[in-house]
Amino acid sequence: MATHAGGLSTGTAAVHITGLVRAFGERRVLDSLDLTIGPGEFVALIGRSGSGKSTLLRVLAGIDHGVTGFERLDAPENVSVVFQDARLLPWKRLLENVTLGLTGPGAHERGATALAEVGLAGRERAWPVELSGGEQQRVALARSLVREPELLLADEPFGALDALTRIRMHALLRQLCERHRPAVLLVTHDVDEAIALADRVVVLDAGRIAADQTISLPAPRAPGSPEYAALRADLLTRLGVDTDVAAPEVKEVEEA
Numbered sequence: 385m386a387t388h389a390g391g392l393s394t395g396t397a398a399v400h401i402t403g404l405v406r407a408f409g410e411r412r413v414l415d416s417l418d419l420t421i422g423p424g425e426f427v428a429l430i431g432r433s434g435s436g437k438s439t440l441l442r443v444l445a446g447i448d449h450g451v452t453g454f455e456r457l458d459a460p461e462n463v464s465v466v467f468q469d470a471r472l473l474p475w476k477r478l479l480e481n482v483t484l485g486l487t488g489p490g491a492h493e494r495g496a497t498a499l500a501e502v503g504l505a506g507r508e509r510a511w512p513v514e515l516s517g518g519e520q521q522r523v524a525l526a527r528s529l530v531r532e533p534e535l536l537l538a539d540e541p542f543g544a545l546d547a548l549t550r551i552r553m554h555a556l557l558r559q560l561c562e563r564h565r566p567a568v569l570l571v572t573h574d575v576d577e578a579i580a581l582a583d584r585v586v587v588l589d590a591g592r593i594a595a596d597q598t599i600s601l602p603a604p605r606a607p608g609s610p611e612y613a614a615l616r617a618d619l620l621t622r623l624g625v626d627t628d629v630a631a632p633e634v635k636e637v638e639e640a
C-alpha cells in the first residue's frame with residue numbers, strides 16, 4: 385500500500401496514525417483521526433454502527449485505497465485480516481487453505497502446527513464444508529497467524545458464532561496472541577468482548593477516537609466486580625446506550 389511506511393522495527397509502534405481523513409463524497413467518515421498501537425498490544429475498537437470502524441480496518445489492511453489525507457500513516461507490511469466469515473476456499477483442503485501463498489521451506493509443517501494450535505490437529509485433509517462455523521473461524525485464525533503477522537486485524541470475527549463458541553474463541557484468541565504477540569486491532573460491537581480481550585479499548589465517534597481506555601482488570605475478566613461494571617457502563621455510555629436498560633445483571637449484582 386502506497387501510504388504505508390511498512391517494516392517498522394521492534395520497539396517502535398506497530399501502528400502510528402495521525403490526521404487520517406477518509407471521506408466518501410463530502411462526508412468525512414474518518415476525520416483527522418489519531419491512533420497508535422504498540423508492538424504486541426491488543427486494542428479493541430468499538431463505536432456506533434456506521435462510525436467508520438470497518439473503514440479504518442480496511443485502510444490499515446491496505447484494502448481501502450481511497451484515503452483522503454493524513455499526516456502520518458505507518459502500519460506494517462506483514463498484516464493478517466480475519467473477517468466475520470472465515471472466507472475459506474471450499475475447493476481446497478484445510479491445510480491448503482492455511483498454507484495458501486506461504487513461501488519458504490517448511491510451509492506444510494508450519495500449516496499443520498497452526499492447525500494443531502487452533503485445536504484441529506489431524507484435520508489437515510478435511511474440506512471446509514465438513515467444519516462448523518466455529519471450526520472454520522479457527523482455520524481462519526490459523527491461516528492468519530501462520531504468517532506471523534506484525535499486525536492482526538479482526539473485524540467482528542466472532543459475530544456470527546453462538547455465545548458458548550464465542551467464549552471459547554475468546555480464550556483461544558487470547559492464548560494465540562500471547563504466544564505470537566502480534567499487535568491486534570479487533571473491531572467489535574460487543575463491549576464485553578472488548579473488555580474480556582483487550583489491553584486497551586478505543587471508542588470511535590464522529591470520525592475520531594473519542595475515548596481511549598486502558599484495561600487493567602486482572603484476568604479472567606468475568607462480569608460482576610464493581611470495577612468491571614463501572615468500566616462497562618462507562619463504555620456503553622460513550623456509545624450512547626442507556627446503561628440502566630443495557631445492564632440489568634449489573635444492577636442485580638449491586639442489589640444482592
Ligand SMILES: Nc1ncnc2c1ncn2[C@@H]1O[C@H](COP(=O)(O)OP(=O)(O)OP(=O)(O)O)[C@@H](O)[C@H]1O
Nearest residue numbers: 408409413431432433434435436437438439440573
Ligand atoms: N464504499 C463506500 N461508499 C460510500 N460510503 C461508504 C462506503 N464504505 C463505507 N461507507 C460509509 O461509511 C460509513 C462507515 O462505514 P463502516 O462500515 O466503516 O462503519 P462501521 O462502524 O464498521 O459500521 P458497522 O458497525 O455497522 O459495521 C457508513 O456510513 C458507510 O455507509
